[in-house]
Amino acid sequence: MARILGYIATSLDGYIATADDNLDWLFKYDGMDLGEHDYRTFIKRIRTIVMGRGTYDFVANEPSPWAYGNQRVIVVTSQPIDEPKGPLEVRNDVDTLIAELRALDDGDVWMVGGGQLQMAFIERGALDEIEIYVIPEMLGNGRRLFPPTGFRASPTLISAQTLDQGCVRLHYRF
Numbered sequence: 001m002a003r004i005l006g007y008i009a010t011s012l013d014g015y016i017a018t019a020d021d022n023l024d025w026l027f028k029y030d031g032m033d034l035g036e037h038d039y040r041t042f043i044k045r046i047r048t049i050v051m052g053r054g055t056y057d058f059v060a061n062e063p064s065p066w067a068y069g070n071q072r073v074i075v076v077t078s079q080p081i082d083e084p085k086g087p088l089e090v091r092n093d094v095d096t097l098i099a100e101l102r103a104l105d106d107g108d109v110w111m112v113g114g115g116q117l118q119m120a121f122i123e124r125g126a127l128d129e130i131e132i133y134v135i136p137e138m139l140g141n142g143r144r145l146f147p148p149t150g151f152r153a154s155p156t157l158i159s160a161q162t163l164d165q166g167c168v169r170l171h172y173r174f
Contacts, residue, residue, distance in 0.1 A: 001104075001105065002101055002107065002108055002109050004126055005046075005127075005131075006111050006127055006130030006131065007042050007110060007130070008113075008132055009026055009132075011025065011134075011137045012136055012137060012138055013138045013139060014144055015139040015141065016144070019142045021054075021058060025139060032163070034163055034169075045107065046107060046108050046109070047072060047104070048073075048101065048109040049068050049073045049112055050112065051117070052077070052113060053077035054113070054116075055114055056075045056077070056081070059085070059113075060084075066085050072089070075090050076092065114143060115147055119147055119151065122151065123149065129174070130174070131170070131171050132145070132170045132172070133168070135167055136165070155174045158173055
């Protein structure tokens with residue numbers, strides 16, 4: 001059974017992007033040494049990438065090439081994707097998708113991007129673990145790490161680490 005994982009960065013005040021979906025505040029930390037928790041190490045164990053439409057549109061509009069060549073990519077959306085940037089599948093029912101992901105046995109699943117889809121999985125008890133990288137930046141507003149839905153949970157802290165440039169890694173199990 002595949003594990004469904006989150007791996008995401010947030011500002012100190014709880015935002016993952018500015019109000020206009022800008023990530024320049026995060027990109028200035030690209031050279032940060034995360035050691036064994038580096039994205040390049042994390043992505044090697046991922047077989048399936050799941051993202052919402054907003055994240056897909058963000059990735060598709062970037063000038064860089066499609067980053068997920070060897071992985072299965074699933075975009076959760078109710079709207080068709082006419083000219084996909086890379087190979088992908090589309091799903092529109094989260095509950096059916098969760099059952100499909102749980103049946104996989106060829107590697108872990110990464111919930112990439114914004115908190116809205118991650119929150120949908122958390123509310124359904126389907127996000128197994130999440131690594132949150134708290135970056136020492138205050139954005140003041142923007143896209144929240146998790147949208148307020150009224151859902152309450154008490155995940156278990158697996159570990160907390162201070163990393164390079166004042167970044168803190170929080171690793172939780174749901």
